[in-house]
Amino acid sequence: MTDTPTQLFIGGAWVDAADGATMPVDDPATGEILCHVADAGPKDARLAEEAAVQAQQEWARTAPRARSEILRRAYEIILDRVDELAHLMTSEMGKPLAEARGEVAYAAEFFRWFSEEAVRIDGGGGILPDGRNRMLLSRRPVGPCLLITPWNFPLAMGTRKIGPAIAAGCTMILKPAPQTPLSSLALAAILKEAGLPDGVLNVVTTSRAGEMCEPLLRGGRIRKLSFTGSTQVGRILLAQSADAVVRTSMELGGNAPFIVFDDADLDVAVDGAMLAKMRNMGEACTAANRFFVHSSVADEFGRRLAERMGALVVGPGTRDGVDVGPLIDRTGRAKVEELVADAVERGAEVLVGGRTPEGPGSFYPPTVLAGVDPESRLMDTEIFGPVAPILTFDDEDEVVRRANDTPWGLVGYVFTEGLERALRVSERLEVGMVGLNTGLVSNPAAPFGGVKQSGLGREGGRVGIEEFLEYQYLAVPVR
Numbered sequence: 001m002t003d004t005p006t007q008l009f010i011g012g013a014w015v016d017a018a019d020g021a022t023m024p025v026d027d028p029a030t031g032e033i034l035c036h037v038a039d040a041g042p043k044d045a046r047l048a049e050e051a052a053v054q055a056q057q058e059w060a061r062t063a064p065r066a067r068s069e070i071l072r073r074a075y076e077i078i079l080d081r082v083d084e085l086a087h088l089m090t091s092e093m094g095k096p097l098a099e100a101r102g103e104v105a106y107a108a109e110f111f112r113w114f115s116e117e118a119v120r121i122d123g124g125g126g127i128l129p130d131g132r133n134r135m136l137l138s139r140r141p142v143g144p145c146l147l148i149t150p151w152n153f154p155l156a157m158g159t160r161k162i163g164p165a166i167a168a169g170c171t172m173i174l175k176p177a178p179q180t181p182l183s184s185l186a187l188a189a190i191l192k193e194a195g196l197p198d199g200v201l202n203v204v205t206t207s208r209a210g211e212m213c214e215p216l217l218r219g220g221r222i223r224k225l226s227f228t229g230s231t232q233v234g235r236i237l238l239a240q241s242a243d244a245v246v247r248t249s250m251e252l253g254g255n256a257p258f259i260v261f262d263d264a265d266l267d268v269a270v271d272g273a274m275l276a277k278m279r280n281m282g283e284a285c286t287a288a289n290r291f292f293v294h295s296s297v298a299d300e301f302g303r304r305l306a307e308r309m310g311a312l313v314v315g316p317g318t319r320d321g322v323d324v325g326p327l328i329d330r331t332g333r334a335k336v337e338e339l340v341a342d343a344v345e346r347g348a349e350v351l352v353g354g355r356t357p358e359g360p361g362s363f364y365p366p367t368v369l370a371g372v373d374p375e376s377r378l379m380d381t382e383i384f385g386p387v388a389p390i391l392t393f394d395d396e397d398e399v400v401r402r403a404n405d406t407p408w409g410l411v412g413y414v415f416t417e418g419l420e421r422a423l424r425v426s427e428r429l430e431v432g433m434v435g436l437n438t439g440l441v442s443n444p445a446a447p448f449g450g451v452k453q454s455g456l457g458r459e460g461g462r463v464g465i466e467e468f469l470e471y472q473y474l475a476v477p478v479r
């Protein structure tokens with residue numbers, strides 16, 4: 001912890017907030033303060049904006065190969081420091097060390113992927129239909145970007161945005177979540193070490209997100225917003241982006257259905273459920289939020305899931321053998337408790353868990369609820385905790401209709417051994433991603449994103465870099 005930066009990173013230098021403000025970073029396993037970091041205000045936002053704007057032109061002219069190699073070096077440095085970064089992440093966010101290591105590797109992959117994409121940005125061109133005019137198409141970086149990330153994947157949500165922005169030749173301001181600023185500051189130090197020029201990446205940690213970001217979005221110099229967070233905040237930022245017609249990519253909330261048909265392989269379905277529900281203690285926008293299980297297999301599925309969930313070890317993420325760390329804070333836990341209490345009041349049966357432990361930290365046990373009333377609040381709220389609510393269905397049309405009956409459309413999970421049914425149901429789900437007989441869809445080489453109120457645009461894959469590029473068309477008549 002001692003050499004982790006705690007200041008703002010602006011124009012390649014580590015600086016205090018202009019008004020000297022700091023904010024505490026808590027350890028969710030103990031509730032105690034880990035350290036203090038700089039708490040940026042509007043003045044710091046202006047300085048970061050100035051640095052990003054100043055660096056933009058020259059950065060856009062940098063050779064794609066040079067940008068690629070910076071990303072590649074950063075990828076290698078991250079892999080050399082997996083343990084160190086994983087400890088830092090666990091200390092500020094809570095996830096078990098094994099999962100933190102997994103996230104560090106996943107985060108690094110975005111840099112490797114976009115280091116490969118940086119040199120594959122292609123334009124195009126051709127002869128226009130009149131046979132006389134030619135067009136030349138080139139790709140230009142969109143310009144200085146504001147990147148806003150959440151606390152649940154402190155490193156990967158940053159690299160998923162920074163990677164394509166660097167590859168495309170954009171400069172940027174990264175504003176991480178106030179709960180998990182340390183991973184982003186460590187990442188900035190790594191990128192500096194990898195040779196990223198001053199001003200290309202600026203990191204401002206703050207507890208005053210609204211105050212800091214609104215003038216940036218309305219000011220006209222920031223040309224792109226890439227946001228991952230709640231739909232509620234996303235809507236506010238979309239409205240603020242309208243003024244200066246800022247391009248936006250939005251990765252917002254989810255309400256993932258997890259559908260188990262009567263012909264599913266239940267071993268595969270339960271494994272999938274454990275992944276889709278328990279990755280990150282359920283604190284993921286891709287987390288299975290509603291389990292629809294065919295009535296003929298629901299009891300068996302519930303029994304097996306409860307057995308697996310009940311066997312998980314809950315404790316501080318740094319301790320050996322722990323499977324489930326604390327939730328991010330007590331507010332997050334209180335929300336989970338309320339949702340479970342509401343479901344139980346409406347008749348749900350608690351198969352396992354459901355009881356908040358005594359003691360420090362914000363722990364909540366893996367919980368399975370059966371016979372959940374569809375009117376329960378957790379059916380239309382992101383639970384963001386280790387709670388699996390099970391409902392039953394009898395008919396394919398009915399379950400598709402119920403799965404789609406939500407304003408969100410990020411991801412869905414479908415378990416069946418029937419190929420045609422698998423394809424038919426997947427295509428009818430109003431979601432950006434489907435896990436077919438798997439509980440994990442995230443991959444740097446695949447386009448991540450949702451439809452409906454789950455967002456706009458895609459991150460990762462071949463299209464991830466597109467979000468940071470514009471076309472420029474040159475009209476060339478040939479006489």
Ligand code: ADP
Binds near residue numbers: 209237
């Ligand atoms: P969560 O509920 O998971 O914390 P939020 O949408 O509240 O999700 O937060 C996601 C990110 O958005 C965080 O970095 C947070 O600080 C930031 N954020 C929250 N409110 C605003 C705002 N009004 N303007 C800019 N960023 C914001």
